[in-house]
Amino acid sequence: xxxxxxxxxxxxxxxxxxxxxxxxxFGVLDILNLAHSAVFMLGAAVTYTLVVSYGQSFxxxxxxxxxxxxxxxxxxxxxxxxxxxxxxAPPISALISTIGLALVILAAVEQGKPGSxxxxxxxxxxxxxxxxVSTIPNPTWHVGNLTLEAVKxxxxxxxxxxxxxxxxxxxxxxxxxxxRAVAENPRxxxxxxxxxxxxxxxxxxxxxxxxxxxxxxxGVALGGISPYMGRDQVEVRGLAIIVLGGMGSxxxxxxxxxxxxxxxxxxxITFNSSVSGGVAFAALFLVLILRPQGLFGTRLRERx
Amino acid sequence: MDFFIALFSDPVGFYTSHTLLIGQIGINGIVATSMxxxxxxxxxxxxxxxxxxxxxxxxxxxxxxxxxxxxINMLVAALxxxxxxxxxxxxxLRLRGVFLAIATIGFIEALRLGVILNVPITGEGLGLSNxxxxxxxxxxxxxxxxxxxxxxxxxxxxxxxxxxxAAIRQDELAALSQGIHVARYKMVAFVISALMAGYAGAxxxxxxxxxxxxxxxxxxxxxxQILTFAVLGxxxxxxxxxxxxxxxxxxxxxxxxxxxxxxxxxxxxxIAVIIFRPQGIVGRGGLAIIKPSWWPRRARVSAxxxx
Numbered sequence: 064x065x066x067x068x069x070x071x072x073x074x075x076x077x078x079x080x081x082x083x084x085x086x087x088x089f090g091v092l093d094i095l096n097l098a099h100s101a102v103f104m105l106g107a108a109v110t111y112t113l114v115v116s117y118g119q120s121f122x123x124x125x126x127x128x129x130x131x132x133x134x135x136x137x138x139x140x141x142x143x144x145x146x147x148x149x150x151x152a153p154p155i156s157a158l159i160s161t162i163g164l165a166l167v168i169l170a171a172v173e174q175g176k177p178g179s180x181x182x183x184x185x186x187x188x189x190x191x192x193x194x195x196v197s198t199i200p201n202p203t204w205h206v207g208n209l210t211l212e213a214v215k216x217x218x219x220x221x222x223x224x225x226x227x228x229x230x231x232x233x234x235x236x237x238x239x240x241x242x243r244a245v246a247e248n249p250r251x252x253x254x255x256x257x258x259x260x261x262x263x264x265x266x267x268x269x270x271x272x273x274x275x276x277x278x279x280x281x282g283v284a285l286g287g288i289s290p291y292m293g294r295d296q297v298e299v300r301g302l303a304i305i306v307l308g309g310m311g312s313x314x315x316x317x318x319x320x321x322x323x324x325x326x327x328x329x330x331x332i333t334f335n336s337s338v339s340g341g342v343a344f345a346a347l348f349l350v351l352i353l354r355p356q357g358l359f360g361t362r363l364r365e366r367x
Numbered sequence: 368m369d370f371f372i373a374l375f376s377d378p379v380g381f382y383t384s385h386t387l388l389i390g391q392i393g394i395n396g397i398v399a400t401s402m403x404x405x406x407x408x409x410x411x412x413x414x415x416x417x418x419x420x421x422x423x424x425x426x427x428x429x430x431x432x433x434x435x436x437x438x439i440n441m442l443v444a445a446l447x448x449x450x451x452x453x454x455x456x457x458x459x460l461r462l463r464g465v466f467l468a469i470a471t472i473g474f475i476e477a478l479r480l481g482v483i484l485n486v487p488i489t490g491e492g493l494g495l496s497n498x499x500x501x502x503x504x505x506x507x508x509x510x511x512x513x514x515x516x517x518x519x520x521x522x523x524x525x526x527x528x529x530x531x532x533a534a535i536r537q538d539e540l541a542a543l544s545q546g547i548h549v550a551r552y553k554m555v556a557f558v559i560s561a562l563m564a565g566y567a568g569a570x571x572x573x574x575x576x577x578x579x580x581x582x583x584x585x586x587x588x589x590x591x592q593i594l595t596f597a598v599l600g601x602x603x604x605x606x607x608x609x610x611x612x613x614x615x616x617x618x619x620x621x622x623x624x625x626x627x628x629x630x631x632x633x634x635x636x637x638i639a640v641i642i643f644r645p646q647g648i649v650g651r652g653g654l655a656i657i658k659p660s661w662w663p664r665r666a667r668v669s670a671x672x673x674x
Contacts, residue, residue, distance in 0.1 A: 089465075156598060166633060303473070338485050344480065348473035351466060352470065
């Protein structure tokens with residue numbers, strides 16, 4: 064039981080990191096970026112490949128994975144979002160273009176086998192792999208009846224520090240003010256002389272870097288790095304989290320991440336493994352019906 | 368390419384040799400029309416796979432346990448899906464936009480993960496096998512159903528109901544202030560769409576011999592695929608989603624040269640279509656595509672200034 068709760072906190076940290084990126088883009092653009100889970104997977108896959116195929120140290124590989132994810136943020140903006148924004152297309156079309164990009168990323172990694180065109184990117188095809196044990200130092204402690212692995216424990220301060228940093232940037236810096244201005248009203252922000260396109264690019268870079276990092280941490284802590292890890296593990300959960308926390312609210316996404324992990328673990332203890340997923344979605348359904356603005360959201364925009 | 372050569376050189380042989388594919392196109396067309404209806408009334412609902420699951424399981428289980436004829440099973444299953452649609456719609460339809468989408472995702476995944484995978488009668492993770500499935504007879508049943516459904520929905524959108532839906536889609540508050548009973552009309556669209564999705568699910572369960580509770584069948588992946596039919600095809604006209612369903616179902620055959628890289632090509636195709644025709648393939652503007660900003664343009668002739 065205690066061990067399960069501790070695990071919920073590890074997983075919750077990863078969920079929160081992932082969901083923060085999701086909610087940031089939604090908050091600024093009012094668009095669900097469905098390629099976010101593909102970026103999550105890509106971050107982990109690139110890091111794994113750098114370690115295993117290119118013999119880099121884990122830290123170098125981490126930086127590489129995060130850089131590639133951040134770059135993918137720019138691709139999302141320039142390929143999927145900006146052309147549609149220029150045309151004043153409805154937000155639903157951005158949903159489709161990001162799905163298209165997610166499909167491309169997933170298919171590219173999935174086809175990465177020795178001898179194939181994408182062998183440089185990934186070499187395990189559709190299989191799930193984990194980092195070789197020797198690449199990451201991982202002392203383990205026993206406290207009472209708990210088993211604490213260093214890599215899992217490290218996730219918590221990393222995640223919390225990053226989220227605090229993000230909160231600080233959004234609240235107190237010039238960049239953050241620009242970001243909030245665009246979120247409030249892009250048109251007015253442009254009239255005030257802000258470079259809206261640049262702020263949106265930056266939002267996607269930050270969001271994708273966090274998403275990629277969440278993927279790396281997931282791979283480190285739980286293994287299971289595969290082309291489907293984003294789609295199966297975090298895509299829908301991410302949606303559930305940002306609704307639980309209130310769409311567009313960064314603090315809400317953090318709390319929602321931990322909350323969802325806790326609900327899942329409790330459901331797992333009470334029922335069994337497959338029901339637990341259903342319980343999480345039933346909770347999501349209930350929250351939306353009883354409190355559509357999310358547990359911590361304050362406003363629900365009403366069109367007049 | 369062989370695929371299209373076969374289609375034009377020997378249509379009858381093509382029909383019998385590609386039964387499953389043609390049936391799937393018809394089913395996807397029905398589901399796409401169900402998606403069209405909710406979008407047309409301004410609701411971004413992704414609940415269709417949930418209703419499909421109800422239609423599939425109820426129709427197959429009735430056949431297995433009560434030995435009732437297939438047509439009755441499908442009808443009852445569709446009606447039941449409509450009833451569930453009504454019950455789900457009661458709380459959910461107060462939500463708008465992305466919130467409605469996510470709530471309906473919650474519904475389909477709670478149904479799939481919480482109920483279908485845990486109730487012994489559904490065969491849990493293994494799914495159900497349906498010995499009464501009849502692919503060839505199924506197709507002869509699916510295509511007429513499909514045509515009738517598209518025609519009925521087209522007539523509905525042209526009538527009083529359609530006007531109310533269009534008004535709600537364009538501006539809910541304005542529609543309300545004109546005396547349109549918004550909640551009721553939304554519910555009508557939602558329930559009809561649930562009926563259609565349930566019917567499509569029942570048809571699908573009788574086209575193949577197995578009902579598979581997988582993610583790609585009754586989960587979010589399927590929901591997103593159905594949404595893609597509608598948005599890619601164009602959600603302003605009934606035929607748009609149908610065209611979208613046709614094109615997306617045929618993509619692997621159109622790009623068969625891509626081999627294992629088919630999903631990469633499909634993804635690029637999706638992005639390209641939505642960027643160059645945000646309104647969908649069937650939509651306003653005839654065949655025109657929006658040119659990208661770097662495309663060379665003719666210089667505009669500016670009007671002479673008077674005086």
